[in-house]
Amino acid sequence: MAKTLIVFGSSTGATEDVARSIAQALENADVVNVTDWNEDSLKELGSFDLILLGASTWGIGDLQDDWHVKLGLLEQAPLAGKKVALFGTGDQESYPDSFVDALGILAEAAEQAGATIIGQTSTEGYTHEESRGVRNGLFLGLAIDQDNQAELTEERIANWISTIKAAV
């Protein structure tokens, strides 16, 4: 398996749990909290074949706080030619018009840095109405709803990882 870096931002632990589950399922993954991400971290990106970025959505469609502070760093990251896959947690019932918006925010920043986004997923099985995390009818990454569909999380992660492995 490709050498993988997972960077997550999580306010109450949901996205961190997903990040750690993903890391367990991959053979060669480093997991980093975005709070520990700095200019020096950017220099190490070149040694990874695949970069996974995970964030929750807060406010109404806002990027998780720790990620929000580091978004400028992501925009400047040396990601040209790199494959980046995204995962996000959200609550589709309470926030149907901004469900996993963070996926869209991270995608735009990573693309600005030259990355190619892989790992888009179907919106089937979700009840949201609007999402900045959807482009051309697909989520820009893995969408997890621990608040309403926790029973689907394990299977969603497993399916997504298969797709990612096939794409690297």
Ligand SMILES: Cc1cc2nc3c(=O)[nH]c(=O)nc-3n(C[C@H](O)[C@H](O)[C@H](O)COP(=O)(O)O)c2cc1C
């Ligand atoms: C005040 C508040 C605002 C939220 N806003 C959104 C939102 O706009 N969109 C969304 O999908 N989820 C929203 N959520 C749900 C969280 O994103 C969800 O619970 C997530 O799993 C939290 O992940 P974390 O613990 O990793 O930060 C919100 C939750 C709270 C409490």
